[in-house]
Amino acid sequence: MNHSVSEKLFAEAKSLMPGGVNSPVRAFGNVGATPPFIARAKGSHIYDVDGNDYVDYVGSWGPMMLGHAHDSVIKAVAETAQNGLSFGAPCGLESELAKLVMQLVPSIQMIRMVNSGTEATMSAIRAARGFTGRDKIIKFEGCYHGHSDSLLIKAGSGMLTTGKPSSKGVPADLAKYTLTLQYNDVAGVRETFNAIGDEIAGVIVEPVAGNMGVVPATQEFLQTLSGETRKHGALLIVDEVMTGFRVGIHCAQGLYGITPDLTTFGKIIGGGMPVGAYGGRLDVMQQIAPLGGIYQAGTLSGNPVAMAAGLATMRELSGNPEHYVRAERSTTTLLKGLKAAADEAGLPMTTNQVGSMGCVFFTPGPVTCFADVQKSDLELFRKYFLGMLDEGIYLAPSQFEAIFVSSAHTDDDIEKTIAAACKVLKSL
Numbered sequence: 001m002n003h004s005v006s007e008k009l010f011a012e013a014k015s016l017m018p019g020g021v022n023s024p025v026r027a028f029g030n031v032g033a034t035p036p037f038i039a040r041a042k043g044s045h046i047y048d049v050d051g052n053d054y055v056d057y058v059g060s061w062g063p064m065m066l067g068h069a070h071d072s073v074i075k076a077v078a079e080t081a082q083n084g085l086s087f088g089a090p091c092g093l094e095s096e097l098a099k100l101v102m103q104l105v106p107s108i109q110m111i112r113m114v115n116s117g118t119e120a121t122m123s124a125i126r127a128a129r130g131f132t133g134r135d136k137i138i139k140f141e142g143c144y145h146g147h148s149d150s151l152l153i154k155a156g157s158g159m160l161t162t163g164k165p166s167s168k169g170v171p172a173d174l175a176k177y178t179l180t181l182q183y184n185d186v187a188g189v190r191e192t193f194n195a196i197g198d199e200i201a202g203v204i205v206e207p208v209a210g211n212m213g214v215v216p217a218t219q220e221f222l223q224t225l226s227g228e229t230r231k232h233g234a235l236l237i238v239d240e241v242m243t244g245f246r247v248g249i250h251c252a253q254g255l256y257g258i259t260p261d262l263t264t265f266g267k268i269i270g271g272g273m274p275v276g277a278y279g280g281r282l283d284v285m286q287q288i289a290p291l292g293g294i295y296q297a298g299t300l301s302g303n304p305v306a307m308a309a310g311l312a313t314m315r316e317l318s319g320n321p322e323h324y325v326r327a328e329r330s331t332t333t334l335l336k337g338l339k340a341a342a343d344e345a346g347l348p349m350t351t352n353q354v355g356s357m358g359c360v361f362f363t364p365g366p367v368t369c370f371a372d373v374q375k376s377d378l379e380l381f382r383k384y385f386l387g388m389l390d391e392g393i394y395l396a397p398s399q400f401e402a403i404f405v406s407s408a409h410t411d412d413d414i415e416k417t418i419a420a421a422c423k424v425l426k427s428l
């Protein structure tokens with residue numbers, strides 16, 4: 001595959017931006033290749049500046065549940081943009097999106113729109129601290145909740161890609177308030193709460209971890225978090241930036257039957273535009289400015305174009321449950337095919353899936369926590385990734401990320417991907 005135009009653009013970008021990118025994972029550093037520069041995308045495919053066509057399993061890291069440039073979303077964005085891009089003043093679309101999210105997720109009694117998942121999680125942590133008057137938070141190793149200071153401790157996603165899961169620049173005096181436990185470790189959670197439960201402001205968790213590859217939580221783990229936080233007066237923050245309206249129309253909390261105190265959203269609720277949100281219990285959300293003393297603000301928050309993209313996406317998804325059925329079925333077929341290809345090639349592989357999120361690990365498994373993830377053969381992943389890219393299959397360029405399948409993926413896309421995997425894995 002020719003990547004000469006991408007190579008030229010990347011060389012220039014590297015002199016302008018750190019690593020040539022505006023978000024680390026997309027630099028392809030972990031797999032040792034030049035990232036294709038994307039010219040356009042439609043449905044399940046993306047096309048680079050060299051004219052290469054790929055079946056896309058990144059989907060902008062999650063938002064593209066309907067596939068790229070879905071007609072209804074593009075129409076809503078184009079029509080709304082005619083009337084102005086941002087007012088820094090209220091508009092009706094904010095309430096429309098808020099109502100729809102609250103209808104679908106009953107734990108959300110009040111919501112605040114922000115501009116990214118990072119803003120949402122950062123603000124939710126502040127809300128938990130402000131509400132409880134406590135400083136300590138619990139997160140889980142390998143979970144990633146954006147790049148705010150308190151959450152960049154033993155984090156996933158790009159932090160694992162760089163091999164340094166705790167960021168420089170986070171004051172030690174702040175980092176000491178973030179306790180990191182093992183994902184799915186029920187006993188560890190109980191012990192910590194027994195020891196210092198009355199010091200914990202909140203627990204933040206990805207209900208399906210999607211930033212160390214995909215690792216689903218067990219029902220028992222989530223129920224324990226729910227029970228222990230309630231017992232000790234701490235808040236349970238379920239980070240649904242990835243899973244929200246992806247694993248089901250009622251999100252992961254609907255799937256697992258849990259009622260968080262606070263939930264964070266991003267990705268799908270913006271339909272591809274920069275949007276995030278946090279919301280939950282009324283008594284907590286009423287403490288947010290201007291109602292209460294926990295401050296959080298944003299000039300572009302709730303801007304009409306982003307709200308319109310999110311609304312169009314959410315209306316399409318909530319009106320047509322078939323999107324979920326189709327995307328999940330494609331994911332199951334895909335992962336079965338990839339596993340069969342690995343078996344055929346005599347390579348160890350574990351597949352994890354929840355809905356249309358999935359992942360392969362090059363280890364016999366099972367993979368239920370970060371310690372298991374670390375057993376995966378990264379060199380094998382690198383070779384697999386590069387081989388697949390060459391076959392026109394665009395996967396997340398890191399073992400520590402998810403693949404996202406959309407309802408626009410066709411049976412042909414899935415067959416082509418499995419055929420590519422058979423060829424690539426056999427050659428390794």
Ligand code: HOZ
Binds near residue numbers: 023024401
């Ligand atoms: N951190 C996100 C992936 N889990 C986004 C990566 C990117 O956009 O480069």
